[in-house]
Amino acid sequence: MSNTQQDSIYNTNRSNGQSVFNNGKINSDNYLKFIVQELKPIIDKKYSVYSDKAHTFVAGSSMGGLISLYAISEYPKIFGGAACLSTHWPGIFVLEHNPIPDAFFAYLKKHLPNPKGHKIYFDYGTATLDAMYQTLQPKADAIMEAKGFDKANWLTKKFEGDDHSEKSWSQRFAIPMVFLLGKN
Numbered sequence: 001m002s003n004t005q006q007d008s009i010y011n012t013n014r015s016n017g018q019s020v021f022n023n024g025k026i027n028s029d030n031y032l033k034f035i036v037q038e039l040k041p042i043i044d045k046k047y048s049v050y051s052d053k054a055h056t057f058v059a060g061s062s063m064g065g066l067i068s069l070y071a072i073s074e075y076p077k078i079f080g081g082a083a084c085l086s087t088h089w090p091g092i093f094v095l096e097h098n099p100i101p102d103a104f105f106a107y108l109k110k111h112l113p114n115p116k117g118h119k120i121y122f123d124y125g126t127a128t129l130d131a132m133y134q135t136l137q138p139k140a141d142a143i144m145e146a147k148g149f150d151k152a153n154w155l156t157k158k159f160e161g162d163d164h165s166e167k168s169w170s171q172r173f174a175i176p177m178v179f180l181l182g183k184n
Contacts, residue, residue: 005099012092020092032071036078052080053117057180059083061169062129065122066091066104072120076113083121083176085169086129089136093129101136108143115149121176122155125162134158155179 001009012020035058044051058079060068065084072082091100122140124133137156144154157175162168 001099001103009092009100012094014093028067028070029074031067032074035071036075040078053077054080057081057083059085059176061085061166062088062164069108069120072113072118073108073111076118080117081119081121081180083173083180084123085173085176086124086133086164087122087137087140088129088133089140090132095132095135101139105139105143108140109147112143112147112149115147115153119153119180120144120149120155121157121179123157123159123172123176125159125164125168127161127163129164130162130168 010021010025014020040051040056043049049055053076056079058068058071059082060066062085065087066089068082069084069087072079089101089104090098091104092098095101122137124130124137126134137158141156144156155176157172159168159172162172
């Protein structure tokens with residue numbers, strides 16, 4: 001996004017007047033460096049785990065879904081799969097005049113990992129904040145298909161009536177786990 005677009009997004013407020021970003025800057029790259037360079041090495045050393053890409057997955061909901069997709073795209077040699085529940089494509093809380101989804105989709109066109117050796121799961125509900133995703137997820141799905149992902153390594157599910165909540169995500173979390181961890 002242009003600097004003007006970025007400044008506009010950083011100055012966006014919620015409907016109650018509270019700043020969306022609490023006057024902070026996005027710190028995604030540092031967060032991923034922490035996971036890859038600090039957290040994962042500790043887990044790999046302390047616990048009896050397979051540490052290779054084929055056994056390393058990342059998952060999250062809402063903005064956590066976005067960062068999970070970003071993680072597998074930025075570190076495709078580290079992460080073999082990503083579960084992105086209720087991926088918050090808008091980045092903020094409005095769709096009109098919002099450049100963020102298009103920026104995300106342009107990024108995906110360039111940076112999605114090779115479908116061979118990577119699995120990606122998406123889902124969304126149709127209630128509350130998730131209702132915003134019904135027009136955006138198909139755009140992400142079209143990119144996935146164009147990049148060569150298919151039913152063996154990519155799944156998108158829509159859950160009628162599910163809302164944007166921990167309760168909804170916990171009720172369906174087994175689905176991406178079976179998809180990512182199950183045998184093809």
